[in-house]
Amino acid sequence: MRIKFNAKFISAIVVGVILAFVINKNWGAASFLSTKNLSTFLVVGVALGGIYAITAGGLVVTYATTGIFNFAHAAIGCFLAFVYWQLSVQFHIPTLLAMAITLLVIAPAIGFLLDKVLMRRLRDASLVVQLMATVGLMLTFMGITLTVWTPKKARTLDHFFEHTKGVQLGSVIATWHRIITVVIALLVAVALRWLLYRTRLGISMRAVVDSRSLAGLTGAKPSIISGSSWALGCMTAGLAGILIAPETGLVVENLALIIIVAAAAAAIAQLKSIPMAFVGGLIIGLATSFSSTFLQFGTDWSYAGEAIPCVILFIALLFLPQARLETGKVRLTKRTERLTKPWEAGLGGLSMVLIVGLWANGWIPWFSGTNWGERSTVWLGRGAGFLVFGLIMLSLIPLIGWAGQVSFANYAIAGIGAVLFSHFGGQNGNPIGIVFVVLVCAPLGLAIALPALRLKGLYLALATMAFAEFTDKVLIRHPSMLDPSNSGVLYKPLRILGITISTDAADRKAFLMFLVVMFALLFFMLELLRRSRWARRWIAISDSPAAAATIGINLTTSKMAVFMLSGAMAGFAGCMLGLQTGALRVDSFPMFAGLPIVLLLAVQGVRYPVAAFMGALGLASFPAISEVFGNPSWLTQLALIGPGIAAIAMAYRPEGAVFYSGRDLAGLLPWRNDAREEKALFTAKERSENIQKDEINDMGLSRPFSEDKVAQLDRVLSITDAVDETKMVNTGGQS
Amino acid sequence: MTTILETQEVVVRFGVLQAVSKASIKVETGQVTGLIGPNGAGKTTCFNVITGLQEATSGKVMFDGKDITNKSPFKRARMGISRTFQKLEVFGSLSARENILVAAEQRRAWDKSGFDPKTVCDEILESTGLTDVSEFMVGTLPTGTARLVELARALASDPKVLLLDEPSSGLNEEETEGMASLLRRLVAKGLAVLLVEHDMSFVMGTCEYIHVLDFGSIIATGTPLEIQANPHVQAAYLGAETVEEAS
Numbered sequence: 016m017r018i019k020f021n022a023k024f025i026s027a028i029v030v031g032v033i034l035a036f037v038i039n040k041n042w043g044a045a046s047f048l049s050t051k052n053l054s055t056f057l058v059v060g061v062a063l064g065g066i067y068a069i070t071a072g073g074l075v076v077t078y079a080t081t082g083i084f085n086f087a088h089a090a091i092g093c094f095l096a097f098v099y100w101q102l103s104v105q106f107h108i109p110t111l112l113a114m115a116i117t118l119l120v121i122a123p124a125i126g127f128l129l130d131k132v133l134m135r136r137l138r139d140a141s142l143v144v145q146l147m148a149t150v151g152l153m154l155t156f157m158g159i160t161l162t163v164w165t166p167k168k169a170r171t172l173d174h175f176f177e178h179t180k181g182v183q184l185g186s187v188i189a190t191w192h193r194i195i196t197v198v199i200a201l202l203v204a205v206a207l208r209w210l211l212y213r214t215r216l217g218i219s220m221r222a223v224v225d226s227r228s229l230a231g232l233t234g235a236k237p238s239i240i241s242g243s244s245w246a247l248g249c250m251t252a253g254l255a256g257i258l259i260a261p262e263t264g265l266v267v268e269n270l271a272l273i274i275i276v277a278a279a280a281a282a283i284a285q286l287k288s289i290p291m292a293f294v295g296g297l298i299i300g301l302a303t304s305f306s307s308t309f310l311q312f313g314t315d316w317s318y319a320g321e322a323i324p325c326v327i328l329f330i331a332l333l334f335l336p337q338a339r340l341e342t343g344k345v346r347l348t349k350r351t352e353r354l355t356k357p358w359e360a361g362l363g364g365l366s367m368v369l370i371v372g373l374w375a376n377g378w379i380p381w382f383s384g385t386n387w388g389e390r391s392t393v394w395l396g397r398g399a400g401f402l403v404f405g406l407i408m409l410s411l412i413p414l415i416g417w418a419g420q421v422s423f424a425n426y427a428i429a430g431i432g433a434v435l436f437s438h439f440g441g442q443n444g445n446p447i448g449i450v451f452v453v454l455v456c457a458p459l460g461l462a463i464a465l466p467a468l469r470l471k472g473l474y475l476a477l478a479t480m481a482f483a484e485f486t487d488k489v490l491i492r493h494p495s496m497l498d499p500s501n502s503g504v505l506y507k508p509l510r511i512l513g514i515t516i517s518t519d520a521a522d523r524k525a526f527l528m529f530l531v532v533m534f535a536l537l538f539f540m541l542e543l544l545r546r547s548r549w550a551r552r553w554i555a556i557s558d559s560p561a562a563a564a565t566i567g568i569n570l571t572t573s574k575m576a577v578f579m580l581s582g583a584m585a586g587f588a589g590c591m592l593g594l595q596t597g598a599l600r601v602d603s604f605p606m607f608a609g610l611p612i613v614l615l616l617a618v619q620g621v622r623y624p625v626a627a628f629m630g631a632l633g634l635a636s637f638p639a640i641s642e643v644f645g646n647p648s649w650l651t652q653l654a655l656i657g658p659g660i661a662a663i664a665m666a667y668r669p670e671g672a673v674f675y676s677g678r679d680l681a682g683l684l685p686w687r688n689d690a691r692e693e694k695a696l697f698t699a700k701e702r703s704e705n706i707q708k709d710e711i712n713d714m715g716l717s718r719p720f721s722e723d724k725v726a727q728l729d730r731v732l733s734i735t736d737a738v739d740e741t742k743m744v745n746t747g748g749q750s
Numbered sequence: 751m752t753t754i755l756e757t758q759e760v761v762v763r764f765g766v767l768q769a770v771s772k773a774s775i776k777v778e779t780g781q782v783t784g785l786i787g788p789n790g791a792g793k794t795t796c797f798n799v800i801t802g803l804q805e806a807t808s809g810k811v812m813f814d815g816k817d818i819t820n821k822s823p824f825k826r827a828r829m830g831i832s833r834t835f836q837k838l839e840v841f842g843s844l845s846a847r848e849n850i851l852v853a854a855e856q857r858r859a860w861d862k863s864g865f866d867p868k869t870v871c872d873e874i875l876e877s878t879g880l881t882d883v884s885e886f887m888v889g890t891l892p893t894g895t896a897r898l899v900e901l902a903r904a905l906a907s908d909p910k911v912l913l914l915d916e917p918s919s920g921l922n923e924e925e926t927e928g929m930a931s932l933l934r935r936l937v938a939k940g941l942a943v944l945l946v947e948h949d950m951s952f953v954m955g956t957c958e959y960i961h962v963l964d965f966g967s968i969i970a971t972g973t974p975l976e977i978q979a980n981p982h983v984q985a986a987y988l989g990a991e992t993v994e995e996a997s
């Protein structure tokens with residue numbers, strides 16, 4: 016116990032010193048002691064914190080009541096803010112009515128719909144599938160919003176009472192908008208608390224997450240309970256979106272990024288305490304306001320203020336208690352697959368080279384002469400780009416597919432790799448730089464994961480997403496990384512094995528072939544690795560961490576190894592990415608751009624190296640489809656919506672397309688009776704599961720609940736933070 | 751016969767619920783020790799404390815004369831404590847063979863005798879009768895067979911103490927008899943076994959010594975004959991049965 020305390024104590028001191036240093040170094044002109052500055056800081060901070068608190072509170076409520084962390088929370092809020100804009104600004108519906116329609120009709124409708132088609136299916140799914148499906152939902156909502164309300168036109172939402180003066184507070188004026196925001200935040204906090212602790216529906220909502228039979232005792236239908244949770248989540252998300260849009264502008268990326276804020280506050284709340292979620296939101300609001308009032312980041316760090324939620328998330332992770340090794344959660348899936356033999360893997364790799372080679376030389380007649388992915392210099396360049404994304408996907412297979420560690424950071428690592436390569440080796444065409452980058456990116460991959468290694472898998476996903484955002488806003492934008500004034504080509508042509516790699520149109524085919532050969536080699540290596548003791552160990556820690564520990568596996572070092580491997584592979588992909596794009600801009604690596612890569616890999620089947628190739632083809636298919644239709648405006652967001660919807664579909668087909676198509680294709684072979692039998696078994700099992708689910712949903716017990724039932728629920732769900740020692744029940748019979 | 755594993759006054763509290771109250775258990779080498787008790791008595795929690803998956807609120811766990819109370823699970827495994835789980839904890843997306851192999855390979859981290867994991871794996875597959883299903887993913891195997899895989903995996907670490915949590919559940923009569931004879935062979939080789947089991951004829955037939963847990967406390971210890979005659983034990987079991995019938 017003492018040692019743990021000391022570790023936290025030391026972290027606290029280190030974090031404090033670093034913060035003090037950063038604050039001291041970037042202190043602006045504003046005096047801290049002037050009442051004007053102080054009250055500006057507080058008024059802005061509390062108002063912003065109130066909005067963050069609402070959205071974080073809603074996120075925690077849905078997580079605590081359904082067990083699903085909704086990455087789409089802020090994106091749904093963003094969509095609803097646009098709906099509200101449409102109603103109030105375009106259709107001139109009065110403010111209150113427009114709000115009522117948005118928040119009391121449309122938001123709950125979305126919630127119930129999501130529950131019915133998606134969330135209920137996710138409840139029993141693996142963490143990977145839960146994460147992919149909700150991230151997919153986020154991209155889908157972003158894509159839909161961007162399609163309906165194209166970003167070409169600027170939109171603004173007025174503050175409430177835009178043209179009134181507000182209230183004089185000391186020497187600053189608190190606008191009515193801010194005052195209303197704070198009041199609404201307080202009301203929402205009280206209402207949530209009341210709903211969850213005083214109403215039958217709320218108590219059932221809290222009960223349902225751990226035990227559906229326990230929820231039955233409280234007398235509500237499970238389908239209504241979970242539907243209400245999602246409706247509530249959507250309403251809070253929408254409210255926050257409408258309140259914050261006047262401050263940030265109606266910009267999809269900005270509004271959807273609030274998910275990082277909500278995640279940081281949720282981490283402070285340990286994903287379960289609603290009051291702490293509000294506190295967390297307030298802390299982030301105040302910190303943001305503190306930085307905008309008093310700090311002046313130099314031009315080198317001009318976006319640092321936007322990374323504050325990421326930093327707070329990282330700090331919160333440092334102080335979370337270590338996760339227990341849980342037992343009894345093993346999910347057994349029926350998969351009669353067998354290990355790929357080395358010769359089969361070799362054949363697979365050769366086929367990849369062959370397919371890409373035939374296409375690149377225009378020997379696939381069907382493609383030539385149509386605009387169906389016709390082989391043009393443009394498409395040769397794009398093809399290389401998709402293969403680079405395929406390399407990033409390969410880097411995720413041991414990490415997510417085998418070790419079960421969901422990371423959204425590998426695109427950011429590749430970005431850092433690309434930038435580093437432009438400094439070391441790329442500028443003078445020296446391939447040794449690639450080795451250097453790989454050696455740097457391996458420990459980088461580890462460093463990102465380090466704070467979350469001892470925590471639940473969900474926190475790792477949050478941390479990596481925050482890191483991707485931090486990379487985009489802070490790391491890559493520093494002039495010593497990427498000089499924003501240098502928009503020229505950062506890489507000299509590289510000569511490897513007698514071929515020239517550059518962005519020149521003439522060199523594109525050679526580069527594409529080089530890439531596909533590298534891809535095939537890495538694919539082959541991964542297939543061999545899958546047969547090694549390393550992969551066995553990673554799969555073991557993913558399938559059952561508790562059992563893995565009890566056969567003597569050191570979970571921490573095993574995870575560290577896979578993060579290093581993945582980081583190294585992402586670093587290599589980064590070098591290729593640099594060579595492929597030639598020039599890098601400071602905004603080349605937004606966090607959202609990395610998500611479709613992860614999603615499409617998962618959709619194909621994250622356990623199987625071949626899925627990286629299929630995933631790259633999947634990415635390529637979106638611009639190709641768009642081209643077939645003549646690039647209409649309604650398809651501009653296909654690259655977001657396509658992967659998004661595909662990932663949502665994982666709720667129905669969790670194992671990935673490679674698995675299902677593999678099984679179905681195997682079933683066509685006359686000698687694969689096992690594959691046919693397995694498919695029949697799977698269909699039968701799924702049918703009986705659906706029947707069971709309906710039965711559970713119809714279980715409408717209507718017994719009343721008592722005070723001690725409520726107390727028992729609280730205990731089981733550990734929702735109340737303090738344990739009342741006086742009520743300690745000692746079941747220790749004779750003692 | 752020496753005491754290899756011992757818990758001293760272990761207490762485990764979950765919030766307001768005291769799941770284990772000052773439980774002291776001794777496990778001797780070369781024999782099967784039973785740990786029995788009604789549902790919810792705290793047997794699995796005791797296993798979790800011994801293997802390090804659950805932190806004890808107070809009390810000590812001694813192994814081979816050393817205090818291991820604060821050691822992490824994987825270190826305890828490396829010292830020679832191995833277990834199976836009440837609810838299956840197999841590696842479902844590895845084949846049966848890989849399940850055992852991964853444990854055998856891991857053993858090289860502490861056992862420097864220069865054995866070949868593949869040979870060990872084949873031997874264990876042979877002795878547990880799993881050779882025929884060795885290439886199947888464990889997720890596709892029937893529960894009884896998966897339980898055997900779990901036992902085989904535990905054996906692959908070459909433990910000094912083996913903790914078995916309801917090994918006979920999901921097995922038919924014939925398989926249970928096979929399990930009992932396997933246990934007898936193992937203890938004859940000097941292994942210590944701590945067995946949690948609801949099947950009383952299995953317990954009485956295999957255990958040399960038994961601890962009875964009820965509501966987290968040890969209410970009786972002794973040989974099977976002594977336990978069967980103990981009024982406290984009868985009361986605990988009768989009580990449990992009436993509760994079961996009522997629910």
Ligand SMILES: Nc1ncnc2c1ncn2[C@@H]1O[C@H](COP(=O)(O)OP(=O)(O)OP(=O)(O)O)[C@@H](O)[C@H]1O
Pocket residue numbers: 764767769787788789790791792793794795796836
């Ligand atoms: N992680 C936990 N959190 C809260 N309570 C727990 C936890 N694990 C076990 N319990 C409670 O502790 C008590 C003892 O549980 P345990 O699983 O050890 O009993 P058991 O003797 O193994 O029962 P069974 O024969 O049903 O397996 C039970 O009341 C159980 O509900």
Ligand SMILES: [Mg+2]
Pocket residue numbers: 793794795836
């Ligand atoms: Mg048990």
